[in-house]
Amino acid sequence: xxxxxxxxxxxxxxxxxxxxxxxxxxxxxxxxxxxxxxxxxxxxxxxxxxxxxxxxxxxxxxxxxxxxxxxxxxxxxxxxxxxxxxxxxxxxxxxxxxxxxxxxxxxxxxxxxxxxxxxxxxxxxxxxxxxxxxxxxxxxxxxxxxxxxxxxxxxxxxxxxxxxxxxxxxxxxxxxxxxxxxxxxxxxxxxxxxxxxxxxxxxxxxxxxxxxxxxxxxxxxxxxxxxxxxxxxxxxxxxxxxxxxxxxxxxxxxxxxxxxxxxxxxxxxxxxxxxxxxxxxxxxxxxxxxxxxxxxxxxxxxxxxxxxxxxxxxxxxxxxxxxxxxxxxxxxxxxxxxxxxxxxxxxxxxxxxxxxxxxxxxxxxxxxxxxxxxxxxxxxxxxxxxxxxxxxxxxxxxxxxxxxxxxxxxxxxxxxxxxxxxxxxxxxxxxxxxxxxxxxxxxxx
Amino acid sequence: xxxxxxxxxxxxxxxxxxxxxxxxxxxxxxxxxxxxxxxxxxxxxxxxxxxxxxxxxxxxxxxxxxxxxxxxxxxxxxxxxxxxxxxxxxxxxxxxxxxxxxxxxxxxxxxxxxxxxxxxxxxxxxxxxxxxxxxxxxxxxxxxxxxxxxxxxxxxxxxxxxxxxxxxxxxxxxxxxxxxxxxxxxxxxxxxxxxxxxxxxxxxxxxxxxxxxxxxxxxxxxxxxxxxxxxxxxxxxxxxxxxxxxxxxxxxxxxxxxxxxxxxxxxxxxxxxxxxxxxxxxxxxxxxxxxxxxxxxxxxxxxxxxxxxxxxxxxxxxxxxxxxxxxxxxxxxxxxxxxxxxxxxxxxxxxxxxxxxxxxxxxxxxxxxxxxxxxxxxxxxxxxxxxxxxxxxxxxxxxxxxxxxxxxxxxxxxxxxxxxxxxxxxxxxxxxxxxxxxxxxxxxxxxxxxxxxxxx
Numbered sequence: 001x002x003x004x005x006x007x008x009x010x011x012x013x014x015x016x017x018x019x020x021x022x023x024x025x026x027x028x029x030x031x032x033x034x035x036x037x038x039x040x041x042x043x044x045x046x047x048x049x050x051x052x053x054x055x056x057x058x059x060x061x062x063x064x065x066x067x068x069x070x071x072x073x074x075x076x077x078x079x080x081x082x083x084x085x086x087x088x089x090x091x092x093x094x095x096x097x098x099x100x101x102x103x104x105x106x107x108x109x110x111x112x113x114x115x116x117x118x119x120x121x122x123x124x125x126x127x128x129x130x131x132x133x134x135x136x137x138x139x140x141x142x143x144x145x146x147x148x149x150x151x152x153x154x155x156x157x158x159x160x161x162x163x164x165x166x167x168x169x170x171x172x173x174x175x176x177x178x179x180x181x182x183x184x185x186x187x188x189x190x191x192x193x194x195x196x197x198x199x200x201x202x203x204x205x206x207x208x209x210x211x212x213x214x215x216x217x218x219x220x221x222x223x224x225x226x227x228x229x230x231x232x233x234x235x236x237x238x239x240x241x242x243x244x245x246x247x248x249x250x251x252x253x254x255x256x257x258x259x260x261x262x263x264x265x266x267x268x269x270x271x272x273x274x275x276x277x278x279x280x281x282x283x284x285x286x287x288x289x290x291x292x293x294x295x296x297x298x299x300x301x302x303x304x305x306x307x308x309x310x311x312x313x314x315x316x317x318x319x320x321x322x323x324x325x326x327x328x329x330x331x332x333x334x335x336x337x338x339x340x341x342x343x344x345x346x347x348x349x350x351x352x353x354x355x356x357x358x359x360x361x362x363x364x365x366x367x368x369x370x371x372x373x374x375x376x377x378x379x380x381x382x383x384x385x386x387x388x389x390x391x392x393x394x395x396x397x398x399x400x401x402x403x404x405x406x407x408x409x410x411x412x413x414x415x416x417x418x419x420x421x422x423x424x425x426x427x428x429x430x431x432x433x434x435x436x437x438x439x440x441x442x443x444x445x
Numbered sequence: 446x447x448x449x450x451x452x453x454x455x456x457x458x459x460x461x462x463x464x465x466x467x468x469x470x471x472x473x474x475x476x477x478x479x480x481x482x483x484x485x486x487x488x489x490x491x492x493x494x495x496x497x498x499x500x501x502x503x504x505x506x507x508x509x510x511x512x513x514x515x516x517x518x519x520x521x522x523x524x525x526x527x528x529x530x531x532x533x534x535x536x537x538x539x540x541x542x543x544x545x546x547x548x549x550x551x552x553x554x555x556x557x558x559x560x561x562x563x564x565x566x567x568x569x570x571x572x573x574x575x576x577x578x579x580x581x582x583x584x585x586x587x588x589x590x591x592x593x594x595x596x597x598x599x600x601x602x603x604x605x606x607x608x609x610x611x612x613x614x615x616x617x618x619x620x621x622x623x624x625x626x627x628x629x630x631x632x633x634x635x636x637x638x639x640x641x642x643x644x645x646x647x648x649x650x651x652x653x654x655x656x657x658x659x660x661x662x663x664x665x666x667x668x669x670x671x672x673x674x675x676x677x678x679x680x681x682x683x684x685x686x687x688x689x690x691x692x693x694x695x696x697x698x699x700x701x702x703x704x705x706x707x708x709x710x711x712x713x714x715x716x717x718x719x720x721x722x723x724x725x726x727x728x729x730x731x732x733x734x735x736x737x738x739x740x741x742x743x744x745x746x747x748x749x750x751x752x753x754x755x756x757x758x759x760x761x762x763x764x765x766x767x768x769x770x771x772x773x774x775x776x777x778x779x780x781x782x783x784x785x786x787x788x789x790x791x792x793x794x795x796x797x798x799x800x801x802x803x804x805x806x807x808x809x810x811x812x813x814x815x816x817x818x819x820x821x822x823x824x825x826x827x828x829x830x831x832x833x834x835x836x837x838x839x840x841x842x843x844x845x846x847x848x849x850x851x852x853x854x855x856x857x858x859x860x861x862x863x864x865x866x867x868x869x870x871x872x873x874x875x876x877x878x879x880x881x882x883x884x885x886x887x888x889x890x891x892x893x894x895x896x897x898x899x900x901x
Contacts, residue, residue: 064509065481342548349487389490389545409484410549 002301003308004040004294008252008274009168009193011127013100015040016269016297016309017290020256020277021104021129021172024287026078028088032095037287038294041100043196043277044089046077046131047116048106048143053079059205059215059225070231071280072205074216074223076137077106082119090123100275102170106131106143110160117164127167130158132183133174133199136225145199148174151186158190168193170254173239175232176202180239185248195243196254196277198236200226229280233258237271241320244272261289262296269309270316324429331423332400332416334359334393338378340413343389347404347414358397359404362388370396395419455638458708461629464736468532468558468631476562480508483554486545491556494543496863497524498884501540505559517567518576520560523884525601525647525866526594528568528640529623530859531560532632535725537758539859568643577647580607585876588613588665589673590657590817593621594858595849596675597644598865599872602882604648606873612649613665615656618706621677621849623858625702628729630736634705662820666844671872674821674831674840675849675865679812684721688779693786697722697730697808704733715803717741719789721776722808723753728763730806735766743769743800745776745791771800779805814851821845830854838868846872 004015018041019025019034026045034042053075063069078085093101103120105128107113120128132154134144147154154171161169171187173180175198184195202224206215214222236257243249255273259265260281268276281289297309306312336347336359351359362382366372374392382388393404405414431437438444471479483505491501500519507516520527536542536557544553567573585608589596592614600610618624623637645651657665657676665672681696683689697720703710718739720731723746735742744763746753750772753760764770773794780788780799788801813829823842825832831847833840840847848864850856863883870882 065477342545343486343490344484344545345487346484387490 002298002306003310004298004301006040006274006309008100008254009127009170011041011100011102011168011194012098013040013275014098015294016265016273016275017293018042018100018102018254018275018277019282020279021046021102021131022279022283023075024279024282027080027085028092031088031092031101034282034287034290035092035096035099038290039099039287041102041126041275042092043102043104043129044085044125046104046106046134047082047085047120048077049108049112050081051076051079051137054218056216056218060229061205061231068229068280068284070205070227071229071283072203072216072225072227073200074136074218074225077131077134082116086119086123089120089125093124093126100126102127102129104129104131104172105161106134106138108141108143113157113160114164117161121165121167125167127170127193128161128165129170129172129196130161131172131199132157133172133197134226135174135176135200135202136223145174145176145202148172148183148199149177151183154183155186155190158187158192162191170194170196172199173197174199175235175239175257180242181246181249184243184246188249188251192251194252194254194274195249196256197243198232198239198257200228201232201235203227228257229284230258230260233260233264237267240268240273241271241317244314244317245320262293262300265293265297266300266312267316269312270314271320272314272317274313322429324432325427327425327427328431329420329423329426330418331420332402333395333398333419334400334404335415335417336374336391336393336404337413337415338374338381338390340410341390342410342413344409345389345391346407346409348391350403350407355401355403356397356399358394358399359391360394361391366394367396370394372396455634455706456708459704459706460710460712460737461633461705464629464633464733466630468555468561470565471558471562476508476559479555479559480505483509484545490543490545491540491554494539495524496539496857496859497530497866499523499527499540499560500884501556501560504563505554505556508559508563513563513566514572514575516563517573520564521576524859524862525598525644526623526640526858526862527560528564528643529594529627529632529637530862531557531564532636533623533627534857534859535756535758538756568639573643573646577605579648580605582609583607583876583878585609585670586611586668587671587673587872588669589675590662590665591615591621591674591676591849591851592619592641592651592653593675593677593849593861594623595852595861595865595868596621596673597641597649598862599673599675599846599848599869600649600865601644601647602866602869603872606869606878606880608670608873608876610649611669612651613655613657613661614651614653617654619651619653621675625705626698626726627705628701628733629705630732657817657820659820662817666821666842670844670876672821672845673838673865673868673872674818674824674845674847674851675861676814676817676851678850678855679814681807682810682812684776684807684809686776686778688781688786691779691781691784691786693781693803694779694805694807697726697806698811700806701726701730701733704737712737712739712804715739717800717802718743718804718806719800719802720744720806720808721789722746722810723748723755724808724810725755725759727806727808728755728759730808731763731768732759732766734804734806735763735768739804741769742767743771743802745771745774745789745800747773747775749773811855818851828854836867837871838864839871 006016021043025042031042057075059072060068061070103125132148138144139146171192240255252274254275255268256277259278265276348359372394378392408414485502489502504516504519540556541553546553589612592612603610619641620637718734720727774791777790788799824840838846846868849861866882
């Protein structure tokens with residue numbers, strides 16, 4: 001059994017799985033039930049000045065019949081009285097002293113920050129997370145992402161918080177910005193002890209075409225919301241990795257965005273996260289999903305001979321490079337396993353219409369001189385049985401884009417085979433350095 | 446023009462009403478789940494396997510994108526009887542049998558059930574009116590003989606292209622075997638009539654109880670621009686062995702028709718039934734008897750199981766219903782106690798044996814309707830089928846086209862539809878209307894096709 005315990009900027013947790021600041025961490029009852037299920041920590045639903053919410057509040061997109069690939073909300077921060085939240089946080093911390101309880105905060109003035117930080121820390125919480133990410137409602141009042149999008153304002157408020165706080169201060173960043181390292185660097189400069197990201201992405205989830213009102217419908221109108229769920233994971237992974245490889249970012253990261261299972265968590269950790277925060281998957285399926293997350297991560301670490309989850313952290317960060325640093329000599333070619341092929345020919349049409357026209361049907365013949373090693377066998381099989389539908393790859397034309405392997409419905413049928421072992425590496429940046437960065441056929445050639 | 450007759454309402458108390466549908470209509474959630482499983486194959490094998498070449502992946506995708514009207518339009522454009530075909534087609538040996546999932550040990554897409562979902566959803570709502578744009582009349586009219594699937598399909602496509610189409614049916618019901626012969630657990634007579642109603646809504650006129658005799662045939666040839674022959678097959682062939690005459694022995698299709706339509710038909714007191722034959726009619730009749738509650742049903746076939754022309758999935762269905770099969774047995778004579786049928790003597794492997802039976806259905810094929818054909822000069826019958834060009838539906842009389850069982854010797858509804866469509870296209874082209882109703886699947890690609898020129 002690997003050691004899953006973590007220490008993020010002094011915040012200790014029995015495992016890296018935290019509830020994100022959101023409806024699943026709205027109350028003491030919920031957080032305690034989550035801890036009983038195995039969650040290692042929770043970032044409490046954001047405290048601040050009381051607000052009112054609207055009805056309805058959520059919208060979602062599905063994919064191919066599956067629900068909630070992406071979720072969008074227009075809910076604001078907590079709508080419960082501050083005293084009630086603080087009392088429950090204190091009670092949770094008393095009952096679960098070894099779990100991480102972080103309080104998310106969002107207020108405006110320096111005085112308010114001082115006041116709410118003091119009152120929050122009086123509960124015995126393990127740390128604070130400043131919500132500079134919310135892209136709906138609160139930002140119209142100069143809070144949330146309105147702060148996260150202004151690095152200097154973000155830095156200043158961070159420094160206020162650091163002035164008042166005794167516990168670690170995490171800054172929750174918004175993805176609604178061009179370069180996430182700018183607010184990330186500003187937070188570090190302001191004294192942040194850690195970064196949490198991503199908050200939700202500003203979005204309109206859809207339109208009710210009967211009412212001609214965007215979704216979620218609030219009477220005769222709607223507003224932009226915050227997008228989250230499995231669909232946003234790639235965006236979140238990139239932003240986490242961008243910060244993790246930036247030498248100016250010297251603080252730990254709590255990764256958030258579309259984490260559904262242990263594999264997602266492992267990817268966030270490999271790209272630099274110390275803890276991971278989960279919301280949508282819990283809103284969809286409940287706290288119980290953490291059991292699989294813990295077990296899966298544990299077994300994965302064991303299978304890789306890693307004694308601690310900390311050994312996984314940043315494991316893939318060095319491999320995240322600029323395009324100019326990629327090896328131009330590396331070449332893969334698609335290979336179709338004729339025995340596994342079921343003849344749907346999705347690879348054929350994808351390559352023909354959406355890629356590089358190098359996958360062909362059995363009766364088509366290769367261009368003279370091109371390499372098509374599978375052709376003779378497939379062509380012969382088709383001549384024997386006209387219904388034989390296995391396509392073949394013209395390897396001379398194949399650029400190794402992966403599309404065919406991505407659309408193939410049969411696991412392991414199309415593989416991308418490395419065909420240039422031993423060829424010396426050369427990057428675009430190498431070519432720039434050598435002055436050979438000219439491709440024929442352009443404006444200047 | 447005469448007022449079109451009102452469709453019949455079937456009396457209650459018919460045996461077919463006791464049989465439940467084997468594959469009921471999908472609920473929307475079921476249809477969506479199944480539609481989303483479809484891989485949307487390129488040049489899909491299911492399209493090739495369908496005699497009418499319905500663009501199956503496209504209609505399934507339309508179900509998945511909440512465009513059910515479009516799904517129905519895709520189906521009906523290729524097969525105007527797509528609703529009944531969705532229920533009566535032997536999909537196991539056609540589209541579903543060709544699904545690529547069969548190569549992956551994944552259950553194939555239930556294409557028939559999805560097709561039914563799309564067509565029946567649309568045909569029962571006012572949206573059906575938005576399926577096809579009405580055409581201007583082109584001043585031509587066609588008479589169609591027999592109101593079975595071939596004629597109805599031909600008439601429908603003619604009507605959609607501005608030709609006045611009139612169908613003449615000798616029985617009281619339109620729909621042909623869809624009305625009188627389909628196993629009720631696949632489709633009841635009402636289902637067939639609803640579809641006839643849809644065909645009529647496209648402008649097709651149906652005359653029932655109108656036998657085409659020599660005089661009417663002459664009239665049709667003289668006053669219509671073309672005539673389509675889709676009369677189907679004749680009565681059941683009889684077993685000419687001792688004891689055949691009398692109660693208790695019936696032709697299978699005749700019995701099935703009465704079981705479906707005639708409330709006077711009963712199986713009360715039938716404890717043992719024998720069906721003679723090895724085709725799909727025999728298998729249908731056996732399953733119907735078993736499902737209606739006859740305790741012992743035996744199929745007697747003179748050749749081996751492998752030689753049966755009935756589908757393997759229908760055989761499996763019969764076995765599931767408890768039907769017993771006797772192969773390599775030839776019926777010798779019916780046994781009667783006075784007038785009352787008591788059994789059938791067959792020759793077993795070595796010696797004669799007697800099967801006790803209260804009812805014996807004979808399913809050894811149907812006679813050909815040569816008499817009707819004789820009314821149309823130039824139209825010939827060869828090998829029991831109307832002679833002519835299968836690619837165009839033309840017979841020896843340039844004004845006369847044909848399709849359906851009388852043309853193909855007895856195939857599926859879907860084959861009849863395609864033949865009706867082929868004839869409609871030929872007629873329309875002869876009228877100067879350039880339409881392409883008949884699609885050819887892409888898979889018939891020429892051997893010579895070469896890889897495309899690389900673009901870089």
